[in-house]
Amino acid sequence: MPNEHYHTVAEVAEKLRRHPRTIRDWIVDGCKTERGHVRLEATKVGKSWLIHADWLALFEHRIRPVRRADLDLE
Numbered sequence: 001m002p003n004e005h006y007h008t009v010a011e012v013a014e015k016l017r018r019h020p021r022t023i024r025d026w027i028v029d030g031c032k033t034e035r036g037h038v039r040l041e042a043t044k045v046g047k048s049w050l051i052h053a054d055w056l057a058l059f060e061h062r063i064r065p066v067r068r069a070d071l072d073l074e
Helices: 009-016 020-028 053-063
Strands: 006-008 031-033 036-038 043-045 048-052
Touching (some): 006 053, 009 020, 009 048, 009 053, 031 053
Antiparallel strands (some): 006 048, 031 036, 043 048
């Protein structure tokens, strides 16, 4: 069985240096990016949200700014 590691909202907030309310907003409403809104996938357990480590990694990848090729220096 693969390692199923979930993070709490507080853990994600600390990792991303954001307020827990911001993390909950990203779960419910999404995070505005250059490519549109990106939601942080999470599962609700009772009154709490849990975020799988893989979902967090994917979210972090999706919210990164778009690199522009015309800005690369040779």
